[in-house]
Amino acid sequence: MVPHLVTALTGPLLDLEKKILAATPAIERWFRMEWQEHTPPFYCSVDLRNAGYKLAPVDTNLFPGGFNNLAPEMLPLAVQAAMAAIDKYCPDARNLLLIPETHTRNPFYLQNVARMMQIFRQTGLHVRLGTLNPEITEPTPLALPDGNMLVIEPLVRSSNGRRVGLKDFDPCTILLNNDLSAGVPAILENIHEQSLLPPLHAGWAIRRKSNHLAAYDEVAKKFGKLIDVDPWMVNPFHAKCGEVNFQEDNGSECLADNVSMLLAKIRKKYKEYGIKEKPFVIVKPDAGTYGMGIMTVKDANDVRELTSKQRNKLSVVKDGVVINDVIIQEGVPTFETIKDAVAEPVVTMIDRYVIGGFYRVHAERGVDQNLNAPGSQFVPLAFAQQHAVPDMKAKPGASTPNRFYVYGVVARLGLLAASLELERTDPNPEVY
Amino acid sequence: MVPHLVTALTGPLLDLEKKILAATPAIERWFRMEWQEHTPPFYCSVDLRNAGYKLAPVDTNLFPGGFNNLAPEMLPLAVQAAMAAIDKYCPDARNLLLIPETHTRNPFYLQNVARMMQIFRQTGLHVRLGTLNPEITEPTPLALPDGNMLVIEPLVRSSNGRRVGLKDFDPCTILLNNDLSAGVPAILENIHEQSLLPPLHAGWAIRRKSNHLAAYDEVAKKFGKLIDVDPWMVNPFHAKCGEVNFQEDNGSECLADNVSMLLAKIRKKYKEYGIKEKPFVIVKPDAGTYGMGIMTVKDANDVRELTSKQRNKLSVVKDGVVINDVIIQEGVPTFETIKDAVAEPVVTMIDRYVIGGFYRVHAERGVDQNLNAPGSQFVPLAFAQQHAVPDMKAKPGASTPNRFYVYGVVARLGLLAASLELERTDPNPEVY
Numbered sequence: 105m106v107p108h109l110v111t112a113l114t115g116p117l118l119d120l121e122k123k124i125l126a127a128t129p130a131i132e133r134w135f136r137m138e139w140q141e142h143t144p145p146f147y148c149s150v151d152l153r154n155a156g157y158k159l160a161p162v163d164t165n166l167f168p169g170g171f172n173n174l175a176p177e178m179l180p181l182a183v184q185a186a187m188a189a190i191d192k193y194c195p196d197a198r199n200l201l202l203i204p205e206t207h208t209r210n211p212f213y214l215q216n217v218a219r220m221m222q223i224f225r226q227t228g229l230h231v232r233l234g235t236l237n238p239e240i241t242e243p244t245p246l247a248l249p250d251g252n253m254l255v256i257e258p259l260v261r262s263s264n265g266r267r268v269g270l271k272d273f274d275p276c277t278i279l280l281n282n283d284l285s286a287g288v289p290a291i292l293e294n295i296h297e298q299s300l301l302p303p304l305h306a307g308w309a310i311r312r313k314s315n316h317l318a319a320y321d322e323v324a325k326k327f328g329k330l331i332d333v334d335p336w337m338v339n340p341f342h343a344k345c346g347e348v349n350f351q352e353d354n355g356s357e358c359l360a361d362n363v364s365m366l367l368a369k370i371r372k373k374y375k376e377y378g379i380k381e382k383p384f385v386i387v388k389p390d391a392g393t394y395g396m397g398i399m400t401v402k403d404a405n406d407v408r409e410l411t412s413k414q415r416n417k418l419s420v421v422k423d424g425v426v427i428n429d430v431i432i433q434e435g436v437p438t439f440e441t442i443k444d445a446v447a448e449p450v451v452t453m454i455d456r457y458v459i460g461g462f463y464r465v466h467a468e469r470g471v472d473q474n475l476n477a478p479g480s481q482f483v484p485l486a487f488a489q490q491h492a493v494p495d496m497k498a499k500p501g502a503s504t505p506n507r508f509y510v511y512g513v514v515a516r517l518g519l520l521a522a523s524l525e526l527e528r529t530d531p532n533p534e535v536y
Numbered sequence: 537m538v539p540h541l542v543t544a545l546t547g548p549l550l551d552l553e554k555k556i557l558a559a560t561p562a563i564e565r566w567f568r569m570e571w572q573e574h575t576p577p578f579y580c581s582v583d584l585r586n587a588g589y590k591l592a593p594v595d596t597n598l599f600p601g602g603f604n605n606l607a608p609e610m611l612p613l614a615v616q617a618a619m620a621a622i623d624k625y626c627p628d629a630r631n632l633l634l635i636p637e638t639h640t641r642n643p644f645y646l647q648n649v650a651r652m653m654q655i656f657r658q659t660g661l662h663v664r665l666g667t668l669n670p671e672i673t674e675p676t677p678l679a680l681p682d683g684n685m686l687v688i689e690p691l692v693r694s695s696n697g698r699r700v701g702l703k704d705f706d707p708c709t710i711l712l713n714n715d716l717s718a719g720v721p722a723i724l725e726n727i728h729e730q731s732l733l734p735p736l737h738a739g740w741a742i743r744r745k746s747n748h749l750a751a752y753d754e755v756a757k758k759f760g761k762l763i764d765v766d767p768w769m770v771n772p773f774h775a776k777c778g779e780v781n782f783q784e785d786n787g788s789e790c791l792a793d794n795v796s797m798l799l800a801k802i803r804k805k806y807k808e809y810g811i812k813e814k815p816f817v818i819v820k821p822d823a824g825t826y827g828m829g830i831m832t833v834k835d836a837n838d839v840r841e842l843t844s845k846q847r848n849k850l851s852v853v854k855d856g857v858v859i860n861d862v863i864i865q866e867g868v869p870t871f872e873t874i875k876d877a878v879a880e881p882v883v884t885m886i887d888r889y890v891i892g893g894f895y896r897v898h899a900e901r902g903v904d905q906n907l908n909a910p911g912s913q914f915v916p917l918a919f920a921q922q923h924a925v926p927d928m929k930a931k932p933g934a935s936t937p938n939r940f941y942v943y944g945v946v947a948r949l950g951l952l953a954a955s956l957e958l959e960r961t962d963p964n965p966e967v968y
Contacts, residue, residue, distance in 0.1 A: 129630055132660020136619075136627040181612055184889050187568075188620055195568040198561055228564020457616055 120159060120337050124510050127331040131513055134330055135456070135520070142523040144456040146189055146279065146301040150518035151464070151476070152449045152511055153436035157379055158337045159510065160436050161518035162386075163476070164316055166306040166526075167283040168452055170462060171223065172215035173482040178460035183226040185454035190227055192455070193299040194276040200229040201268075201275035205282045206237040208256065211249045218248055220281065232273050234259040236282055236289050259291050266297050277301060284309045305529050312390045313431050314344045315529055320521035327517055338514055340434035341369050344390065355428060356408055359387065362432045364404035370434050381437055384472050389418055390429035398474040400435060437471040442483055448475050451515035458512040460484070552591060552769050556942050559763040563945055566762055567888070567952070574955040576888040578621055578711065578733040582950035583896070583908070584881045584943055585868035589811055590769045591942065592868050593950035594818075595908070596748055598738040598958075599715040600884055602894060603655065604647035605914035610892035615658040617886035622659055624887070625731040626708040632661040633700075633707035637714050638669040640688065643681045650680055652713065664705050666691040668714055668721050691723050698729050709733060716741045737961050744822045745863050746776045747961055752953035759949055770946055772866035773801050776822065787860060788840055791819065794864045796836035802866050813869055816904050821850055822861035830906040832867060869903040874915055878903050883947035890944040892916070 124131065149168035150161045174182065190197055202224070204217045217233065224231045235244075235256040245253045257270045268291060269275050277299045278292075284307025292304060305311065320339060328335030343366055345358040363385055370383035387399040387407065399414065401407055410418075419428050440447045445467040452460050463483040466475040527533070556563065581600035582593045606614065622629055634656070636649045649665065656663045667676075667688040677685045689702045700723060701707050709731045710724075716739025724736060737743065752771060760767030775798055777790040795817055802815035819831040819839065831846065833839055842850075851860050872879045877899040884892050895915040898907040959965070 129660045129662050132619075133628060133630055136623055136629075136660075139623070140627050177609060178612075180610075181616055184613055184616055187564075187889070191568055191571070195572050196565060197568075198565055228561050228568075230561050457619070 120157075120333060121507070121510050123331050123333050124513055128509075130330060131327075134327075135516060138520055139456050142520065142527065143192075144453075144519055145306065145522050145526060146193075147452075147454045148519050148522055149450055149452045150515040152451065152514060153438050154440055154449070154511075155381070155436045156439045157377060158436060159514050160338050160340050161320070161514060161521075162340070162433070162436060162448075164320075164518040164522050166302050166311070166522060167281050169213060169216045169281070170450060170452065170482060171219040172212065173450075173462040173484055174219070174452060174460035175462075175484040178484075179223065179226075181457070182223045182452075182454060182459040185457035185459050186223050187227045188457070189455040190224075190229065190277065193301065197229060197276035199269075199273055199275040199277075200224050200231045201234050201270065201273065201278045202231060203234050203236060203259070203278065203280050203282050204256070206235060206286075208235075208237075208246055214246060214248055214254060215250075217281065218252065218254060220279075221254075224279075229277075230273075232257060232270055232275075234268075234270055234278075236286075236291075261291055266295075268292065268295055268298065280307070283307055303526065303530065305531060306526055308391055310529070312429070312529075313388070313392070314342075314390050314429070316521060316525045317342050317431065317433075319524040319528065320518065322524065323517050323521045336373055338517060340436055341366050342431055342433040344429065344431050346390075346429045355430075356410055359430065359432070360404045360408045363387070363401050363407055366432055366434060367402075367404065384435040384437075386433045386435045386474070387418065387430055388433070390431050398476075400472050400474070401432075402472075435472050438475075439471065445481075446471050446473075446475060447483070449511050451511055453515065453519050456516070456519070458515060461508075461511065461515075552589075552765060553939070553942050555763050555765050556945055560941075562762060563759075566759075567948060570952055571888050574952065574959065575624075576885075576951055577738065577954050577958060578625075579884075579886045580951050580954055581882055581884045582947040584883060584946060585870050586872055586881070586943075587813070587868045588871045589809060590868060591946050592770050592772050593752070593946060593953075594772070594865070594868060594880075596752075596950040596954050598734050598743070598954060599713050601645060601648045601713070602882060602884065602914060603651040604644065605882075605894040605916055606651070606884060606892040607894075607916040610916075611655065611658075613889070614655045614884075614886060614891040617889035617891050618655050619659045620889070621887040622656075622661065622709065625733065629661060629708035631701075631705055631707040631709075632656050632663045633666050633702065633705065633710045634663060635666050635668060635691075635710065635712050635714050636688070638667060640667075640669075640678055646678060646680055646686060647682075649713065650684065650686060652711075653686075656711075661709075662705075664689060664702055664707075666700075666702055666710075668718075668723075693723055698727075700724065700727055700730065712739070715739055735958065735962065737963060738958055740823055742961070744861070744961075745820070745824070746774075746822050746861070748953060748957045749774050749863065749865075751956040751960065752950065754956065755949050755953045768805055770949060772868055773798050774863055774865040776861065776863050778822075778861045787862075788842055791862065791864070792836040792840045795819070795833050795839055798864055798866060799834075799836065816867040816869075818865045818867045818906070819850065819862055820865070822863050830908075832904050832906070833864075834904075867904050870907075871903065877913075878905075878907060879915070880907050881943050883943055885947065885951050888948070888951070890947060893940070893943065893947075 145166055147168055149165045149170065151163040153160055153162050202220060205213060208214065221231045233254060233256045235258065240256055240258050243255050243257045245255050247253060259268055260271055261268055267274060268278060275298065279301050287309045288304050288307065292300065324335040324339035327338060343362040345355055345362055366385050367383050374381065374383060382402065384400055384402045387401055418430055438446055438448045442463055442465050445465045446469050447463040447465045450462055450464055451458060464475045464480050465483055466477065466480045468479055469475055577598055579600055581597045583595040585592055585594050634652060637645060640646065653663045665686060665688045667690065672688055672690050675687050675689045677687050679685060691700055692703055693700050699706060700710060707730065711733050719741045720736050720739065724732065756767040756771035759770060775794040777787055777794055798817050799815050806813060806815060814834065816832055816834045819833055850862055870878055870880045874895055874897050877897045878901050879895040879897045882894055882896055883890060896907045896912050897915055898909065898912045900911055901907055
């Protein structure tokens, strides 16, 4: 189970919440048994959308940021989960090398890195930072907003070529917090003696959202059967358009057809459940990242004639190659707000444990828009108030601890799907 | 590493604290590697004594109570550790049977049981209570001070005789919170299909403190070498008198000789380290429990002529047999006080994780007396204040988070010793 956190609201989650709470023992047992078969990613965060009538992951991040947004009271949980994770890969570890993103001018991101270092140091590891930025050729201090310093250092391949580390620093575990959007750097290839976590194929140079969604379909189906709900309640419809080339205006038809088909499917479900919302879909690059290139579409005609700006946004240029595969996902409106700003929960996990979460809040965005955009703010999910124990008799929606438990369950569905996805896309599957 | 808790005081721990903090990575790595070789007890609490110049476990409890004394904010840590523990023994568990003590009229103990049930329910298990009290022949409600109810039920052996449970309740794990002082009950014997935790030989019907102390000697020696301190800094001297029969006034000589020998050894150490305290020893039954029969002795002459009341206190009567083996342990004065009352920390662990702690406080006892006695009170160790991160640069003793980390390390030395002890005293060692 997961910690009980204060969530921002106590509105209805209705039938789904009730069913998840009633099935808690079955759900936890199912997770325990799945984790006997599948290895969870080292860490992961899942963005959720709670529409009231349904609750679903909309993004599963294998290089989670935002550790600085977790409530400080939650840190011991993170440390304990990190101990369990390290134990699994490197019980004799002394050193951990953390490789952050190279956009090191973002003070929020640096605070995230500092928080991660703190967590891993508290597990008893020496932690240092290595950078993929080739311009950093010597240890370079970076100022944190609180006046402290981080030092990033150039990566060094060992003289026999088999290990990667820093000068005078040979790590057992190399933890990537860099999503490899820029491609797999040669210095990280062919590392077999050290644990490189998550593996290279988790990076956006190789990863595709469509593989994750296919794995999630299976997980949601099993889960729906387990607790006797329509899997759609935790799983947005989705489709993919490959073979498209927006630059040459090739593929708009496929996109429009898929948008049209998805909107029809959503309309049917809305009718079945008496939902009065207006259906919409989200179009995003299959290889995309950073919440970029995400489009909200309410009518197929809107994508028949894409502007060149929209086309560029949907294309991902990687190593000079334009990748145009896009996915189309049922939009899940969020019904959560914090002080009138639209909010969505982000749940953070280490190994198979939920260690905390926060709300991503965007005052200038609508309930049907991507919140992972400039201007978003973060509100930590703190511990529930004292004595807020899970109240099985509470009316659904009336109990904040119950609400967060439900979030933790759905986030772990995303975690499990990520684990299946990484297994199936592993270029060296013999390690499993 | 362990959560950072607010400890009651910030006095000096001096050299030992400094050395432990400096060696954190080596210590954590050593624990990780020891836990690869040895299985920690399912749960455990360790009573510590902090004398300023030394810090040592004085009691290692394999049936910990006082879960109700843990700060409620710490519960998610307990739940997470319990998940890891259950995973190890029974990943497919649906049901957990908890067998509490039979002294069910103690409201504090009942709150402890209720808290444990809450923790295990939050891991997603169905939890029910079975009793060893033969007078309970049907489900019996017990009122909790907060107005809630617990229900204890008679144990039932399955029809094929191979499993134990309750009516319509077949557990995978049976968790004992009954220390079996009254002997091993027949209904718990020969359970091979279920996990009985801790094992029967952890109960006081079989367990001997002297075995634990022998294992602890080894652990302390390794630890002393690891961080380059005299193992005495974390390990009180001890000796054992077997073959004694106080009822027949046989053995007082052995006791007096050992007291005399230990006092001399302590005096030598005090001289070596310039300690001005007056040495004392604690005499207690080798098979004892509940803090009963514990005597503070400052002079060997005090035990040459024991009163018959003292003799009775030191004897343990079990199944009609009088057990007179006593251990003599170097007394570690506590220099901790809370509002002028003498205090000692109790650290609680599940699996290999420190999940919290509390102070046992006794207003009417001295710094050299047993505090586990009627009249003691409990003060939870809450989370350290926000941003209280381990400050490696803090002056030893000046930082409460550092203090609690050190407590967690020494408590885990006791945990590791308990693990060795249980391995070595296992009547069916093939399971390891």
